Structure formats: structure tokens, C-alpha cells
Amino acid sequence: xxxxxxxxxxxxxxxxxxxxxxxxxxxxxxxxxxxxxxxxxxxxxxxxxxxxxxxxxxxxxxxxxxxxxxxxxxxxxxxxxxxxxxxxxxxxxxxxxxxxxxxxxxxxxxxxxxxxxxxxxxxxxxxxxxxxxxxxxxxxxxxxxxxxxxxxxxxxxxxxxxxxxxxxxxxxxxxx
Amino acid sequence: xxxxxxxxxxxxxxxxxxxxxxxxxxxxxxxxxxxxxxxxxxxxxxxxxxxxxxxxxxxxxxxxxxxxxxxxxxxxxxxxxxxxxxxxxxxxxxxxxxxxxxxxxxxxxxxxxxxxxxxxxxxxxxxxxxxxxxxxxxxxxxxxxxxxxxxxxxxxxxxxxxxxxxxxxxxxxxxxxxxxxxxxxxxxxxxxxxxxxxxxxxxxxxxxxxxxx
Numbered sequence: 001x002x003x004x005x006x007x008x009x010x011x012x013x014x015x016x017x018x019x020x021x022x023x024x025x026x027x028x029x030x031x032x033x034x035x036x037x038x039x040x041x042x043x044x045x046x047x048x049x050x051x052x053x054x055x056x057x058x059x060x061x062x063x064x065x066x067x068x069x070x071x072x073x074x075x076x077x078x079x080x081x082x083x084x085x086x087x088x089x090x091x092x093x094x095x096x097x098x099x100x101x102x103x104x105x106x107x108x109x110x111x112x113x114x115x116x117x118x119x120x121x122x123x124x125x126x127x128x129x130x131x132x133x134x135x136x137x138x139x140x141x142x143x144x145x146x147x148x149x150x151x152x153x154x155x156x157x158x159x160x161x162x163x164x165x166x167x168x169x170x171x172x173x174x175x176x
Numbered sequence: 177x178x179x180x181x182x183x184x185x186x187x188x189x190x191x192x193x194x195x196x197x198x199x200x201x202x203x204x205x206x207x208x209x210x211x212x213x214x215x216x217x218x219x220x221x222x223x224x225x226x227x228x229x230x231x232x233x234x235x236x237x238x239x240x241x242x243x244x245x246x247x248x249x250x251x252x253x254x255x256x257x258x259x260x261x262x263x264x265x266x267x268x269x270x271x272x273x274x275x276x277x278x279x280x281x282x283x284x285x286x287x288x289x290x291x292x293x294x295x296x297x298x299x300x301x302x303x304x305x306x307x308x309x310x311x312x313x314x315x316x317x318x319x320x321x322x323x324x325x326x327x328x329x330x331x332x333x334x335x336x337x338x339x340x341x342x343x344x345x346x347x348x349x350x351x352x353x354x355x356x357x358x359x360x361x362x363x364x365x366x367x368x369x370x371x372x373x374x375x376x377x378x379x380x381x382x383x384x385x386x387x388x389x
Binding site: 012013015016019020023026027028029030031032033034035036037038039040042043044045046047048049050051053054055058070076078079095133155156157159170172173174175 | 198201203206207210214215217218221222228231232233234235236237239240241242243244266268269270272273294297298300301302304305306308309312323324326327329352353356359360
């Protein structure tokens with residue numbers, strides 16, 4: 001078979017019945033139970049943190065009376081690369097992302113070694129805010145053609161926002 | 177599934193009510209949305225075998241995006257599909273950030289259906305594994321401790337297990353066999369089988385039962 005699953009082709013559907021008659025399969029499910037409990041806890045904890053972050057950001061937005069237009073991710077070099085290796089965390093190749101709104105405006109960014117460089121599309125001046133999963137933000141002013149650079153170790157969920165005059169747009173959250 | 181309505185109005189609320197509540201800042205509504213759908217996220221993360229740190233990043237990213245999109249949700253029935261797909265995409269990204277060779281070819285329809293069929297089985301596996309965990313809690317402490325120590329990662333030697341549990345090395349095998357046999361007959365496992373009649377050993381329905389996604 002040309003494809004193999006992420007865990008080496010374990011036949012899960014077979015295990016759904018064989019545990020009833022095979023001690024080795026049931027013992028493996030016991031091992032799974034210990035591991036799955038910790039994954040489920042992580043997922044629940046992440047949900048609580050996401051809610052806190054979302055509320056804090058939503059409250060700030062309401063206070064400022066800002067409506068956010070959501071930008072779509074239209075390309076991610078990680079996706080274009082399929083299963084091949086793209087080095088974005090060891091400096092060999094940057095990861096590039098492009099986000100667009102339905103009206104064609106948007107932004108391009110490149111991530112390399114904790115540095116984010118990007119440009120507003122179409123080129124124009126504005127303010128870019130990097131929002132992290134804990135709700136923390138870093139704001140920078142672009143130059144006249146919309147170029148910006150943010151330094152810092154940005155890992156985990158990140159959202160970018162930009163404002164130019166009267167409009168504010170935001171990307172979806174992505175794991176960086 | 178549930179025999180009747182519970183006393184808790186949140187547990188009985190439909191998704192639309194929960195979404196409205198969560199968007200208004202009611203954390204209990206959000207927790208109920210999460211409770212109903214977390215297994216989808218857990219199953220995906222386990223499908224990709226992400227470590228705890230990656231799992232946390234993926235889960236938080238998915239939940240944050242869900243919160244951003246909740247207001248646009250028109251069809252509550254679409255929610256499980258949205259969560260499952262969003263988690264898969266994020267798992268792929270994170271696995272690729274980690275330079276993992278997943279042998280994934282996005283052009284291949286065969287691959288997509290293999291991944292999704294696998295996912296259907298994995299959702300059932302998440303439920304089975306939860307039943308095993310509940311079943312373990314029903315066992316006498318000695319049997320439970322032995323079964324858990326025998327699957328420790330990294331593995332423990334029989335001598336070490338014998339020392340920790342104060343039982344002879346020679347009785348580890350028989351105690352394990354008795355523990356596993358007893359685990360099969362716990363209420364948690366019986367309940368799992370009652371609720372999923374297609375998963376009895378020797379029954380033919382299980383392949384059909386997993387062919388969703």
C-alpha cells in the first residue's frame with residue numbers, strides 16, 4: 001500500500017473487535033488509555049485557554065467598537081510542499097503565508113527563525129498587530145509600502161491583524 | 177444515547193443555544209460545546225501522534241478559530257465536520273513543521289479516503305479507549321496497578337514491577353491474565369458493547385460502523 005498512517009499503519013478497525021479475545025490487543029488499549037487521558041486533558045485545557053483569550057480580545061474589540069474583517073489563508077508553503085520537508089524552524093527555508101479578504105486586500109508574511117517579515121497588499125502604510133495564543137500582542141507600524149518586521153519567538157497559535165485608516169482585518173489563527 | 181433529559185439545562189441545550197450563550201461570554205455553554213466535540217480533536221491528534229506540546233498548539237488553534245467562526249455557524253450539524261477538518265489541517269501543518277515524513281500526497285483521492293476511513297475507526301477507538309479507562313477504574317487497585325505498570329513508557333522489567341507491587345515475578349503473568357479478563361467484564365466495557373452492537377467480536381457490522389467521515 002503506498003500510503004501509511006502517521007503511526008505506522010496500525011490497523012485500528014481490527015482492534016475494535018479483537019480486544020475481546022486477544023490479551024495483547026487489550027493490553028495495548030490499556031496503554032492507549034493512559035496516553036489518551038493526557039491528550040484529552042490537553043485538549044480540554046486548550047479549550048479553556050482559547051475561551052479566555054477570545055473573551056479578552058472580544059471585550060477589547062467591543063470597547064474600541066472595531067469590526068474585524070476575516071482574511072482567508074490562500075497559501076501556506078507548508079501545504080504546497082505536500083509531505084516533503086520544508087525547513088522553517090532551522091533557518092534553511094522560510095515559511096511563507098498569504099491571506100486575502102474577498103475584496104482582494106490582504107497580506108503576505110514570511111517566517112524565519114523567530115522573525116516575521118511581511119507586506120500589506122496592495123502596498124500601503126498601516127499598523128500590524130501580532131496576537132499570540134495567550135492574548136498578548138505586539139504592534140508595529142509598517143513603512144510607506146506596507147513592509148513590516150516583528151522579532152520574537154512566535155510559536156503556538158498566532159493571529160495577525162492590520163489596520164489602515166478606518167478598516168481592521170484579521171487572519172485566522174495558525175500554529176507557527 | 178442518553179436515556180432521558182438531565183437536570184442540567186446546559187446538557188440538554190441544542191447547539192444553537194450553546195453557540196449563542198458562548199458568544200455572549202457564558203463559559204458553561206462553551207464547555208458544553210467542547211465536551212460534545214473534544215473527542216474529534218483528540219482522535220485527530222492521536223491519529224497524527226503529536227507530542228503534548230504540539231497537541232496543545234493544535235487544540236488551542238482549532239478552538240480559537242472555532243470561536244472566531246461560531247457567529248457564522250448556520251447549520252449546527254456541520255459543526256463536527258468543521259472541527260474534524262480544521263484539526264486535521266492543523267495537525268498536518270504542525271507535523272510538517274516538525275519535519276515529519278507523513279508520506280501525504282494531497283493529490284491522491286485514495287489517500288484522502290484512506291485517511292478518512294482510518295479516522296472513522298479512530299473515533300470509535302477513542303470511545304473504546306475511554307471505556308477501557310473507565311473499566312480500569314472499576315478494577316481492584318492491585319490488578320489495575322499491575323496492568324498500568326506493564327504498559328509503562330519506558331517499559332519496566334518484571335523484577336522492577338515485582339519490587340514496586342511486592343508480588344513474586346512468577347505471579348505477574350497470571351495476575352495480568354486475570355486482570356485483563358476482569359477488565360473485559362467491567363460495567364464500562366459492557367456498556368460500551370451495549371451502545372455499539374456492531375463491535376462485538378465476530379460480528380460483521382464493524383466495518384460499516386467505521387465507514388463514516
